[in-house]
Each structure stands twice: as C-alpha cells, then as structure tokens.
Amino acid sequence: MAFQTTAPVLQNRQIGPDSYALEMDCPPIAEAAKAGQFVMVRVSPKGHPLLRRPFSIAESYSPASPNPENRGHLLILYKKVGKGTELMTHWEEGVEVDLIGPLGRGYTLPPSPSPGPIVLLGGGVGVASLYALWSRLKDRNVSILVGAKTKDDILWPFHDPSIKEALRIATEDGSLGWKGTVLDLFLTFVRENRKERPLHIYACGPMGMLKGLSDLTRSESMVVEASLEARMGCGLGACWGCVVKTTDPVMPYHRVCKEGPVFDLKKIVWEE
Amino acid sequence: MRHQGSPDLSVRIGRITLKNPVITASGTFGFGREFEDFIDLSQLGAIIPKGISLRPMPGNRPPRLFETDCGLINSIGLQNPGFEAFVKHHLPYLQAIDTHVIVNFFGSTIEEYVELARRFDEIPYLSGLEMNISCPNVSCGGISFCSDLNMTYELVREVRKATRLTLLVKLSPHVTDMGAWARCCEEAGADGVSLVNTFKALALNVQTRKAELGNLFGGLSGPAIKPIALRMVWEASQAVKIPVVGIGGIMNAEDAIAFLLVGATAVEIGTANLVNPRSSVEIVQGIRDYLDRNGIPSVSALTGLFLRENR
Numbered sequence: 171m172a173f174q175t176t177a178p179v180l181q182n183r184q185i186g187p188d189s190y191a192l193e194m195d196c197p198p199i200a201e202a203a204k205a206g207q208f209v210m211v212r213v214s215p216k217g218h219p220l221l222r223r224p225f226s227i228a229e230s231y232s233p234a235s236p237n238p239e240n241r242g243h244l245l246i247l248y249k250k251v252g253k254g255t256e257l258m259t260h261w262e263e264g265v266e267v268d269l270i271g272p273l274g275r276g277y278t279l280p281p282s283p284s285p286g287p288i289v290l291l292g293g294g295v296g297v298a299s300l301y302a303l304w305s306r307l308k309d310r311n312v313s314i315l316v317g318a319k320t321k322d323d324i325l326w327p328f329h330d331p332s333i334k335e336a337l338r339i340a341t342e343d344g345s346l347g348w349k350g351t352v353l354d355l356f357l358t359f360v361r362e363n364r365k366e367r368p369l370h371i372y373a374c375g376p377m378g379m380l381k382g383l384s385d386l387t388r389s390e391s392m393v394v395e396a397s398l399e400a401r402m403g404c405g406l407g408a409c410w411g412c413v414v415k416t417t418d419p420v421m422p423y424h425r426v427c428k429e430g431p432v433f434d435l436k437k438i439v440w441e442e
Numbered sequence: 443m444r445h446q447g448s449p450d451l452s453v454r455i456g457r458i459t460l461k462n463p464v465i466t467a468s469g470t471f472g473f474g475r476e477f478e479d480f481i482d483l484s485q486l487g488a489i490i491p492k493g494i495s496l497r498p499m500p501g502n503r504p505p506r507l508f509e510t511d512c513g514l515i516n517s518i519g520l521q522n523p524g525f526e527a528f529v530k531h532h533l534p535y536l537q538a539i540d541t542h543v544i545v546n547f548f549g550s551t552i553e554e555y556v557e558l559a560r561r562f563d564e565i566p567y568l569s570g571l572e573m574n575i576s577c578p579n580v581s582c583g584g585i586s587f588c589s590d591l592n593m594t595y596e597l598v599r600e601v602r603k604a605t606r607l608t609l610l611v612k613l614s615p616h617v618t619d620m621g622a623w624a625r626c627c628e629e630a631g632a633d634g635v636s637l638v639n640t641f642k643a644l645a646l647n648v649q650t651r652k653a654e655l656g657n658l659f660g661g662l663s664g665p666a667i668k669p670i671a672l673r674m675v676w677e678a679s680q681a682v683k684i685p686v687v688g689i690g691g692i693m694n695a696e697d698a699i700a701f702l703l704v705g706a707t708a709v710e711i712g713t714a715n716l717v718n719p720r721s722s723v724e725i726v727q728g729i730r731d732y733l734d735r736n737g738i739p740s741v742s743a744l745t746g747l748f749l750r751e752n753r
Contacts, residue, residue: 171479172479172480173479174479174480174718174719174720211718212718217512217665217693218511218512218718219509220512220513220514220664220665220713220717221509221514221716221717222716222717263627268718269479270719276606396503400504400505401505401506401507401508401509402507403507403514403516403716404470404476404715404716404719406470406472406476406477406719408470408471408472408475408476408477408715408716409469409470409472409507409516409518409716410469410492410501410506410518410521411506411507411516411518412504412507413501413504413506413521414504415503415504420498421498421500421523422500422522423500423501425505441503
C-alpha cells in the first residue's frame with residue numbers, strides 16, 4: 171500500500187557543500203516503509219519542474235517508535251543537482267510537502283542468523299537507503315563501506331552514533347579514511363574476510379560503482395542486491411520510463427520503480 | 443443563475459455512454475491497478491490502458507525520459523506484454539471496475555490491426571477500441587499510416603469491418619489539416635477521433651554532445667503542447683459530426699474545460715497522471731463544480747459552447 175499525502179517539513183538541514191537531509195512528519199509512509207523503498211516528492215506545486223523527484227528513504231520511524239521525539243518521522247537525503255533539488259533547499263520548517271510512498275521493492279533482509287558477514291556498500295547520495303537497511307541490521311555482523319571523492323562529500327545525517335563502529339570510509343583524495351575508491355576498500359574487506367562466505371552484499375550508488383561491483387563479484391559466492399537509480403516519470407510503474415536491462419529473455423527491460431529499485435545485481439545487463 | 447439538481451456529466455461516444463468525460467490516456471496509466479491506492483477507479487469515465495500489440499514488445503533502450511520546460515519527452519517504444527498476456531493478466535482486473543475499458547492497440551501492418559480488432563471484438567464486456575496510428579517512437583506504431591490519407595482511410599475501414607466495438611482513432615499532430623484527417627476517419631466508419639498524440643522531439647546534452655534519449659527521438663507531451671493541441675481539437679471538431687476526444691497537456695479541470703469548449707466530447711488525461719495520480723478524478727470534480735457555478739446543466743451543453751458563443 172502506498173500513500174499520497176502531505177507532510178510538514180520538520181528540518182531541512184545542510185549536511186555537506188551541496189547535500190541536505192530533509193526530515194518530515196509523515197506517519198503513514200514512515201509506518202509502511204521498508205529499507206530500500208523510496209518516495210516521490212513533488213518539488214513544485216505549480217509544475218515547474220513538472221515531474222516528481224524520487225528519493226530513497228534514509229530513516230523512518232514508526233508512529234509506535236519507543237522514542238517519542240521521532241515518532242512518524244521520515245528522512246531523505248538529497249544533493250542539489252538541478253532546478254528541482256535547488257527549490258527543495260529553500261523549504262523551511264512547516265512547509266507542506268506533497269509525497270507519494272513508500273514505493274518500489276526494497277532490500278531482502280539476510281537470513282537470521284546470517285551464514286556469513288553482511289556488507290553494505292555505498293557511494294554518493296546512494297548511501298541513504300543503506301542507512302535505512304543498517305538500522306534494521308545493526309545488532310548483527312554488519313560492515314558499512316562508504317566512498318566519496320572528498321570528506322566533504324560523505325553524507326552524515328545521523329542521530330544514532332552507534333553506526334560509527336560499523337562504518338569504514340574511503341575518499342579518493344584521502345582526506346578521510348582509506349585513500350581510494352569504495353571498491354578498493356571492498357577488495358581489502360574481501361581479503362580480510364577471505365574465509366567467511368557467503369558474503370551478503372547490499373549496494374547503492376552511482377551506476378559506475380555498481381557496474382564495478384558487478385565485475386568484482388560475478389564469479390564469487392556472494393549474494394549482491396543493488397538499488398539502482400534512473401530518471402523516473404511516475405514512480406508507480408505506470409509509464410515504463412525508468413527501465414533497466416536485465417537477463418530476462420522475454421521482457422528484458424524491467425522498471426526500476428516497480429520491479430526495483432533493488433535488483434539482484436547478477437541479473438543486470440550493463441549496456442554501453 | 444443556478445439550475446436544479448446536479449449537472450449531467452455523461453457523454454456518449456459510439457455505442458457507449460460514459461458517466462463523465464474524463465478518460466485516462468494510454469501509456470500514462472499502466473493497467474489501472476497502479477493507481478488503485480490513490481483513486482477510486484470507478485469514478486473515471488473510462489480507462490484506456492497501455493497500448494497492446496499482437497506480440498510482446500520489449501520497448502526502446504533507455505534512457506526513455508527527458509524532462510523539458512513544461513513538458514516531457516518519452517521514447518518508451520510501446521513496450522507491452524502482447525495480446526495474450528494482456529487478456530490473461532490485466533484485462534480481468536480492469537473488467538471488474540465499474541467503468542468502461544477502451545483498449546488502445548496498434549500493429550505494423552493492416553493485417554495486424556485487423557487481427558487484433560477481431561480478437562478484441564470476441565472478448566465480452568469490452569467497451570471500445572482506440573487504434574493508435576500515430577506513435578512517433580517506433581516504426582510499427584502506425585506513424586507511417588498517419589502520413590497518408592488514403593492509407594489511413596483503408597486501415598480504418600478494414601478495422602471497422604472487423605469489430606462492432608466503439609472505435610476511436612488516435613491521431614498524430616504531424617499534419618497540416620487536422621480537419622481532413624478527422625473527416626477521413628469519420629468516412630471510414632470510426633465512432634470518434636482522439637487527438638493529439640505526442641509531438642516528435644529531440645533533446646541534446648551539449649556537454650557530452652549526445653542525445654538525451656537512447657532512441658534519439660521521443661514524443662513531447664505535457665503543458666508545453668496544450669495550446670497547439672487545443673487549436674487542433676478546435677479544427678477537428680468543426681470538421682466532423684462524430685465525437686472528438688481532446689488530448690494534450692491537460693493538467694487540471696480548467697484545461698479540460700477549454701478542450702470541451704472548443705468541441706471535444708471528452709478528454710484524455712496523460713502526463714498529469716504521472717505528476718499527480720489523483721489528477722483524473724480531481725478533473726471530474728472540477729468539471730462538475732464549473733457546471734454548477736455557471737448554471738450549465740450538462741457536459742454536452744458545454745461541448746462546443748465556445749464555438750456557439752463566438753460565431
């Protein structure tokens with residue numbers, strides 16, 4: 171079940187040079203959301219820009235959450251990249267946001283107890299959905315590997331400090347954590363945990379990173395679920411605009427918004 | 443000036459009576475089910491699900507969408523599961539809804555169009571057909587038909603012979619004399635014409651010097667095309683006696699009413715469904731309110747009112 175509703179902005183916080191964390195009060199969507207699902211946000215009620223923008227849910231708290239301060243809250247992360255996200259940066263506390271969600275197929279949680287280590291691997295604004303997943307797995311053997319160009323590009327919206335123990339960071343300029351890409355960091359992790367298989371890997375980030383991960387994990391005994399990004403029309407599965415090519419022999423193009431955004435990475439066909 | 447009772451929203455197209463003039467446009471409304479969380483589907487005048495071909499079609503390579511100022515260019519490429527899978531997996535759901543289902547279909551030859559029309563004709567409780575002869579994105583979507591009046595006449599006439607269902611023909615905007623095309627369909631036996639389909643368009647990224655769409659060209663829809671579509675509906679509705687269904691950038695009730703005023707019997711809501719899944723039912727309500735406020739007794743009294751008042 172998805173909802174179209176309005177949600178007041180609680181906080182619209184800048185967390186990096188062009189990155190923001192938008193917290194809204196939205197009990198129906200927060201209650202129903204699963205890790206890996208997303209919301210479609212109407213950025214302009216007047217229709218300029220026209221289409222809604224999709225954002226992964228980074229945090230969601232049930233209206234029955236033990237902490238009364240976050241009950242029914244929904245958090246998304248966004249980066250100012252165009253007209254739509256530029257408008258969003260001006261939203262102040264109390265602005266009513268037109269939202270649809272939760273949408274799409276989220277991550278499949280690993281079996282409990284997991285037969286091997288769990289790795290969450292993310293880059294850029296794609297880390298949002300991994301944060302949602304981490305909050306459901308934090309009592310287990312989970313490592314989060316996050317990469318960015320510089321330390322300023324690492325998105326850090328957390329209220330929960332316990333994530334630090336699970337987190338390993340790579341920056342391409344070495345300004346924070348490991349120097350290199352998140353895939354370099356991943357290879358190191360794989361070597362360190364060579365005896366432990368299978369690895370359960372959950373990934374979200376730019377298509378280049380996911381393609382790289384696909385190449386690295388193809389032959390290994392690893393289960394990889396990846397959340398994909400695509401230009402979306404409706405987010406509801408109605409327009410077939412956001413497709414990705416898969417190994418499906420009959421109908422190769424699957425909808426990122428409906429069959430995804432989370433896919434088995436081995437089923438994605440990378441086109442030139 | 444107020445009339446008594448609530449206004450009559452019903453309209454007639456061919457053999458069917460729609461409870462109101464609001465129809466969802468093919469390709470923007472999936473198979474209906476995608477919208478069940480947001481609206482009561484039975485409040486629609488009719489549902490036109492995604493266009494169907496005889497065999498499954500994989501569609502075009504992505505990217506398939508590009509947003510422009512006040513518009514959207516798509517090159518979906520008519521991806522669809524084909525006749526059999528549609529009838530098996532999607533039609534039963536649609537038929538259970540208390541509204542009309544008008545099936546949009548297309549082929550690459552006259553024989554394919556006729557074959558599909560014949561097969562749909564055998565399905566009980568189907569309300570009508572809309573034949574797409576105007577998709578700008580694929581060579582088999584009929585665009586070749588809509589560049590030749592004689593071919594269009596022959597195609598529509600053959601399909602007409604194959605079905606007793608209410609038959610709409612969906613027209614391309616890429617013609618100079620819309621009236622002539624509407625007349626051609628009327629003479630060939632169509633029960634109505636729906637217009638316009640999208641405008642063939644191109645978007646480039648000047649940084650990469652590549653096209654924004656995987657298919658190079660796409661079809662432009664949305665508010666950007668509305669004034670041109672409105673002019674074409676104005677032309678078509680004066681050329682024929684059969685109903686004209688207006689399509690093109692209708693985002694709200696005011697837009698829909700403009701199309702009715704220039705002679706449309708009904709309207710199709712397309713791109714607006716993607717932006718606001720409640721658009722179609724909000725437009726039904728908006729038309730009702732407008733009739734109420736202006737003391738107009740029925741939608742049929744609204745149809746063509748602009749033409750009658752500005753002769």
